Amino acid sequence: GAGVSQSPRYKVAKRGQDVALRCDPISGHVSLFWYQQALGQGPEFLTYFQNEAQLDKSGLPSDRFFAERPEGSVSTLKIQRTQQEDSAVYLCASSLAGQPAGYTFGSGTRLTVV
């Protein structure tokens, strides 16, 4: 497609449940980022991929968060044993070469943990 596609758009999870969030970047985009945006806050960096290599995962808040991009295209962000503080919008962005001027953001997945 023409843009970055994220699914699902909305996800409600019970506390303790595992969730998987999907990001389909623009075809050919080498760089892929995940950000977490809490209500009323700006996005915060979670992790970065260059092709299939996860080069930076310093922003992942705990070992319950795991991201992968096995074929250098689609990426999945997995959250195990969800907690209420995980409630946020999860944004994916891709670009040709990691330059913010070339970022395209998806519309995000809004996760609500109840």
Place this chain on the structure above:
Amino acid sequence: GNSVTQMEGPVTLSEEAFLTINCTYTATGYPSLFWYVQYPGEGLQLLLKATKADDKGSNKGFEATYRKETTSFHLEKGSVQVSDSAVYFCALRANAGGTSYGKLTFGQGTILTVHP
């Protein structure tokens, strides 16, 4: 570490009013600075950017000047329209070595509502 601080919101204006949204930053070295806009139900979009001191970014009537002496990148528009209603984010990318690869640090966002 790096940080971005935006003026408190929300901001409510009448159409054709002058807009200023303040943004200041803390960073080592010489960061690149950005303004992103998020319209309801849509993803973040780059509005404008500046990569070095005294650069002025502009787009769609919006402007921001990179002021290193005051570590600021305030967003301005001379005459806002209803269609400008959105959330505006100031952001920086640190240019410290080869590991920056485009990771952004965002401010908390400012909600702008423009009434007819």
